[in-house]
Amino acid sequence: MEYRKKHGSDTWHFCKNCANWPTSGYDSKTTKPTSGELCNQCQAKKSAGNCK
Numbered sequence: 001m002e003y004r005k006k007h008g009s010d011t012w013h014f015c016k017n018c019a020n021w022p023t024s025g026y027d028s029k030t031t032k033p034t035s036g037e038l039c040n041q042c043q044a045k046k047s048a049g050n051c052k
């Protein structure tokens, strides 16, 4: 799974279908981030089984 965080933000996204999925100017990780926060929308999608 890929995690992305926009520069200047503390929120990590991990669903490519998140409305706020960063497409430019972001940091990327392939392991679960240990700092910052996980996006609420991404987490909601994941629990709904709708995380792409």
Ligand SMILES: [Zn+2]
Pocket: 012, 013, 014, 015, 018, 019, 020, 021, 039, 040, 041, 042
């Ligand atoms: Zn998100």
